[in-house]
Amino acid sequence: MAVQLNHTIVAAHDRHASAAFLTELLGLKPSVDFGPFAVVELDNEVSLDFIDDPEVKPRHYAFLVSEEEFDEIFGRIRARGLSYWADPFEQHPGEINTNDGGRGVYWKDPNEHMLEIITRPYGSG
Numbered sequence: 001m002a003v004q005l006n007h008t009i010v011a012a013h014d015r016h017a018s019a020a021f022l023t024e025l026l027g028l029k030p031s032v033d034f035g036p037f038a039v040v041e042l043d044n045e046v047s048l049d050f051i052d053d054p055e056v057k058p059r060h061y062a063f064l065v066s067e068e069e070f071d072e073i074f075g076r077i078r079a080r081g082l083s084y085w086a087d088p089f090e091q092h093p094g095e096i097n098t099n100d101g102g103r104g105v106y107w108k109d110p111n112e113h114m115l116e117i118i119t120r121p122y123g124s125g
Contacts, residue, residue, distance in 0.1 A: 005046050009037070010061070011053035012111050019050045021109055025076050026063065026117075058112040060088060065117050070103050073117050082107050088114055100125025 012018035019031035019038035031038040037049040048061070065073060074096070077084055084107040086092035096105040102120030109115055 007039075007047040007049050010048050010050045010059070010113070011056045012050045013052070013054070013056055014110070015050035015052050018110055019048075022048070022115070025080075025115075026065075026073055027069070027076075056111045056113075058108075058114065060114045060116065062116040062118060064121060065119060067103070067119050070105075070117055070119050074105060077105070077107055088116070 010018070015036075015038040016031070019040050022028070023030055023040055028040060028042070031040045031050065033039070034049070037051050040048045040050065042048070042063075074084075083093065084096075084105050086095035086097040086105065088106050090106075096103050098104075099118070100120040100122060102118055102125070104116060104118040106114055106116045
C-alpha cells in the first residue's frame with residue numbers, strides 16, 4: 001500500500017473565515033463542517049481541516065497548481081491587494097520566483113500561516 005496524506009489540521013482564529021479565505025483564493029468548493037472542523041477538500045483527496053484555536057502558531061502550506069491555476073490564483077491575490085513574496089523569508093516582496101523552471105509565490109492568510117503556490121515541485125527542474 002502506498003502511504004498518502006489524507007488530512008491535516010490547521011489552527012485558526014476563526015475556522016470558517018480561514019477556510020473561506022483559502023477556498024476563495026484557490027478556487028475550491030466551500031468548506032463543509034465536520035464536528036469542530038471546517039473541512040476544505042483539495043483535488044487530490046486530501047483535506048485541510050480548520051479548527052478554532054486561540055493560540056495559532058503560524059505554519060507553512062504549499063500547493064502544487066497548473067500554470068493556468070497559478071495565473072487565476074495569483075490574479076485573485078493581486079485583486080485583493082494582498083502582500084506577496086518570491087520567498088518564504090519575505091526578502092523579495094512583490095515578486096514571484098521561477099524555481100525549477102516553474103513559478104511560485106508566497107502570501108499569508110488571516111492567521112499568519114505562510115501559503116505558497118508552485119507550478120513545479122522543488123527539485124524537478
